[in-house]
Amino acid sequence: MRKRAxxxxxxxxxxxxxxxxxxxxxVYPLTQxxxxxxxxxxxxxxxxxxxxxLRNYSRIFSYEGPSFFTQVLSATFYFVGxxxxxxxxxxxxxxxxxxxxxxxxxxxFRAIFILPWVTSAIVIAIxxxxxxxxxxxxxxxxxxxxxVTDLPGWLNDLNLVMPCLIVANTWHGTAFSFILQTxxxxxxxxxxxxxxxxxxxxxxxxxxxxxxxxxRPFIMINLVLxxxxxxxxxxxxxxxxxxxxLYKTEVIAVFLYHQAFEYGHMGTGAAIAVLILMINLILxxxxxxxNREQVAERK
Amino acid sequence: MKGKSSWxxxxxxxxxxxxxxxxxxxxxxxxxxxxxxxxxMGYPPTFFPKxxxxxxxxxxLFKSEFGFKSYLNSIVIATxxxxxxxxxxxxxxxxxxxxxxxxxxxxxxxxxxxxxxxLLAVIIPLYKLYSLYGLYDTRIGLMIVYAVRxxxxxxxxLKGYFDTVPVEIEEAALIDGCSMLxxxxxxxxxxxxxxxxxxxxxxxxxxxxxxxIAMILTSTVRPYxxxxxxxxxxxxxxxxxxxxTASFIAIVPVLILFSFFQKYFIIGLAGGALxx
Numbered sequence: 001m002r003k004r005a006x007x008x009x010x011x012x013x014x015x016x017x018x019x020x021x022x023x024x025x026x027v028y029p030l031t032q033x034x035x036x037x038x039x040x041x042x043x044x045x046x047x048x049x050x051x052x053x054l055r056n057y058s059r060i061f062s063y064e065g066p067s068f069f070t071q072v073l074s075a076t077f078y079f080v081g082x083x084x085x086x087x088x089x090x091x092x093x094x095x096x097x098x099x100x101x102x103x104x105x106x107x108x109f110r111a112i113f114i115l116p117w118v119t120s121a122i123v124i125a126i127x128x129x130x131x132x133x134x135x136x137x138x139x140x141x142x143x144x145x146x147x148v149t150d151l152p153g154w155l156n157d158l159n160l161v162m163p164c165l166i167v168a169n170t171w172h173g174t175a176f177s178f179i180l181q182t183x184x185x186x187x188x189x190x191x192x193x194x195x196x197x198x199x200x201x202x203x204x205x206x207x208x209x210x211x212x213x214x215x216r217p218f219i220m221i222n223l224v225l226x227x228x229x230x231x232x233x234x235x236x237x238x239x240x241x242x243x244x245x246l247y248k249t250e251v252i253a254v255f256l257y258h259q260a261f262e263y264g265h266m267g268t269g270a271a272i273a274v275l276i277l278m279i280n281l282i283l284x285x286x287x288x289x290x291n292r293e294q295v296a297e298r299k
Numbered sequence: 300m301k302g303k304s305s306w307x308x309x310x311x312x313x314x315x316x317x318x319x320x321x322x323x324x325x326x327x328x329x330x331x332x333x334x335x336x337x338x339x340m341g342y343p344p345t346f347f348p349k350x351x352x353x354x355x356x357x358x359x360l361f362k363s364e365f366g367f368k369s370y371l372n373s374i375v376i377a378t379x380x381x382x383x384x385x386x387x388x389x390x391x392x393x394x395x396x397x398x399x400x401x402x403x404x405x406x407x408x409x410x411x412x413x414x415x416x417x418l419l420a421v422i423i424p425l426y427k428l429y430s431l432y433g434l435y436d437t438r439i440g441l442m443i444v445y446a447v448r449x450x451x452x453x454x455x456x457l458k459g460y461f462d463t464v465p466v467e468i469e470e471a472a473l474i475d476g477c478s479m480l481x482x483x484x485x486x487x488x489x490x491x492x493x494x495x496x497x498x499x500x501x502x503x504x505x506x507x508x509x510x511x512i513a514m515i516l517t518s519t520v521r522p523y524x525x526x527x528x529x530x531x532x533x534x535x536x537x538x539x540x541x542x543x544t545a546s547f548i549a550i551v552p553v554l555i556l557f558s559f560f561q562k563y564f565i566i567g568l569a570g571g572a573l574x575x
Contacts (some may be wrong), residue, residue, distance in 0.1 A: 007398055012392025015406065017387040018450050022413050025425070025447045030336045030416065032424035046427050052427055094317055097310050111558060112318045118564070119325065120508035122548045124526045124533060127328035130539055138327060138344050172322065179565055203306075232417035235510045239528055260423050261515060270423045277420040284415040 033277070035269035043264035056271035066247035066290040078162050079169070080230045081238070086170030087226055091177025092219065096211075099185045110182070117175035125239035128168040129155070155241055161248050169236055173229070177222050184218030185211075201230070217294035224287045231279055252276055329551070331543030332356075339540035350363060350562040355544040365545055369526035373549070376438050376513075376522055377506035380445035388450050389495060392457030393483065397466070407458070414451040418444070422515055429516055436517045444516070447507040453498040456566075497563040504564070507553060523549045546568030 035054055041049040060068050098109050132140050132154035136289065140151045154164050189212065196206050234253040237243070243250035243258065250258075252272065260269025331339040332355055334346040359365050395407050418425075425444065426435075434440035466489045472482040488495070510524040517525065527545055531537060557564060 004315065008400040011394050011398030011400035011403070014398065015391040018391035018410065018454055019406070020477075021383075021387060021443065021447050021450055024412060025444055026413055026416060026421060028482040029421035029424035029428065032427070033421055036424060036427075041427075046430055090317065094314070097314055100310065103310060103314075109314055109318060111561060112321055114557075114565075115321060115325070118504055118508075118553060119550055120510070120524055122508075122510050122527050123328070123550050124324075126527065126542055126546055129531070129537075130328055130331070130543075132323055136340060136342060136344065136539070141342075141344050171320070172410075178445070203569070217453055228415070228417075232419050234419060238511075239531065256419065256422075257511075266423055268429070273420045274416065280415060280417060282422070284412070287415075 030277075033270050033273045036267055037274045039267050039270075040090060041266040041270075043261065043266055046266070049267070052267065056265075056267045059268055060271055060275070066243075066250045070257075071247045072250055072252055074256045075162070075247070075249055076231065079165060079249070079251050080227055082162070082166035083169045083230045084226050086166060087173040087177045088219065088222055090170065090174045092181045094174070095181035095185055099182060109114060110175070110178075113178050114175045116172045118181075119172075121172070121233075121235035121241050122239055124172050125167060125236050128164075128171070129240055132164055140288075156245055158245060158248055161241060161245060165240060165249060168240065169230070169233070172236065173226060176229075177226065180222050180225075181215070181218060184215050187218075190212050217290060219289045221287065221294065224283055224290060228280060228283045228287070231276065231283075252279075274291060309408045325550075328539075328543045329547050331540045332547040334539060334540055336540045337544065340538070355540050356548075359541050359544045359548075363525060363541060365530060365541070369521055369523040370548065372438065372520050373507060373522040373524070376445065376520075377503050379438065379442035380449075380506040381499050381502040383442055384449045384453055385495060385499045387446065387493075388453030388498055391450075391454045392459075393461050393487070395454070395458045396461035397469075410451045411455055414455075418448060418512055423514065425512075425566040426515055434516075436519055438520050440516060441513060441520075441522070444512055445501070445509060448509075449498075449505050453502060456498055456501075457491065457494050464490045493563065493566070496560070497566040500560050500563050504553070504557075506554035513516035523536050 021198040030205065038051060038053060039049040040052045041056075044263075066072050071174070094109075094113060098106055098113075103109075106219070131137050134140055134153050134156065137154070139154065143151055152160055155161050192210055192214070193206060196210050201209065232253060234257065237249055237251055237254055238257065241249045243254045253276070256269050256276065259272060261267050320477055328350060330346070333351045333353070334345070335350060335354070337351055338345060338349055391410075395403065429435040429440055468486050469482045472486045473479070477485065508524065509522075510528065513522050514525045514528065521529075523545070527542070527549070530542060530545060
């Protein structure tokens with residue numbers, strides 16, 4: 001009996017550092033975020049706060065520059081949607097190509113494809129800004145060589161700026177999808193393909209009726225994870241465009257930063273944080289359901 | 300399988316194209332490192348440095364405001380965060396794997412769920428807390444918050460590794476006269492070592508590359524990411540050769556490290572995404 005009690009104490013002591021870290025720096029601040037979102041609090045006087053009810057939220061929804069629904073949310077949606085298409089599409093395609101049995105140099109291709117995922121987002125932002133730079137950038141130089149005279153301003157162009165960011169983010173995030181889809185493909189036993197071949201299925205049919213159904217759970221999980229990662233992604237857009245030009249790239253993460261740390265409305269910023277949290281909760285819920293399905297399917 | 304050789308050729312062409320697309324932006328930035336400023340910012344752009352030079356390294360480290368300091372800060376902060384995260388996660392992973400205590404499962408699931416909360420959602424209260432309790436603009440402040448970003452994932456990862464160590468081996472060691480600590484350090488730890496390596500590498504990469512939190516929670520002990528951003532922002536005319544050099548110093552050692560430890564890196568990454 002005494003040994004059991006000692007075991008319980010040891011168990012708690014072992015998990016204590018992790019639990020403390022998470023409680024102090026994540027759980028408590030989380031409750032504070034909700035609390036602050038109901039208060040007026042300024043960056044310059046952090047000790048003074050007055051209760052304002054839901055006014056911070058109504059302020060977000062009626063905001064003019066930028067407008068929350070038509071500018072912030074639509075930019076976020078555009079960025080997330082575009083990134084999903086790019087990252088998942090190329091990630092899956094490259095995983096399928098590399099993992100064909102007869103491909104040589106698999107290790108080298110994998111190492112190269114993963115590079116963008118270990119590179120800091122700031123360095124990624126700098127290297128893409130260097131490419132898009134209208135006067136010195138290599139992109140416009142190539143266009144000149146091709147004889148184009150009407151050179152685009154890329155990151156300064158209202159219509160091109162978001163596609164430019166999506167390309168940069170696809171460059172960065174495809175690596176993650178590639179790793180995840182490779183793990184998925186490697187989980188399919190080769191016998192399944194052999195059985196399909198014996199039954200006379202061609203490459204197209206094998207892909208359609210064997211690979212795709214078995215990969216479905218991995219694709220869905222990947223989709224949710226990209227959404228989550230991209231909604232919360234701040235670094236790349238902040239360093240490449242800072243939300244401009246004309247709020248065209250003011251995604252919700254950048255909007256939060258501007259409200260809280262540029263204009264000093266910490267309460268409004270906290271309310272945006274709560275909205276971001278809600279988006280994340282929905283995505284987490286989806287993710288958990290998909291994960292359960294995937295585990296169930298494997299059994 | 301290779302049967303249709305045109306498909307074989309197409310596969311390699313596509314793979315090569317993606318490899319070139321992947322390497323190009325970094326090559327372009329890093330090639331500016333070895334060009335003289337006039338060439339890096341001149342027109343037309345050159346693919347290979349015309350007069351390869353190492354001068355930019357000297358200029359950046361000794362003559363510009365960039366200097367060494369931010370790299371040192373990054374090394375100290377990322378190492379500290381890695382230690383805090385890995386050690387806490389190792390203890391917790393071992394605890395969850397070996398001990399039975401009330402609410403064990405609930406707490407484990409709770410810790411995993413916390414991983415889904417982005418730091419972006421708590422950055423405002425953190426800023427307030429850090430300002431009020433003297434953690435603002437300190438290295439230890441960044442270390443602990445960076446550790447929080449990886450500790451739940453690492454706890455999960457390491458619990459998985461400890462689960463694969465049979466309890467019987469530990470018990471045998473205890474019967475042979477080892478203390479619990481010795482049993483852990485001589486028996487369980489070596490078996491779980493690849494997991495510990497994966498956890499440490501994951502924690503280090505995430506801390507080394509972090510930008511947003513550092514920008515908000517520091518003003519003088521800035522890591523290199525924040526310094527790079529300021530370097531980019533402050534100069535109206537961007538000095539691409541110095542910026543390329545600064546990025547080169549920050550990233551190339553990490554990329555070399557990565558190529559050695561790739562296997563562990565992928566364990567951390569793919570494992571974290573596919574929880575069972």
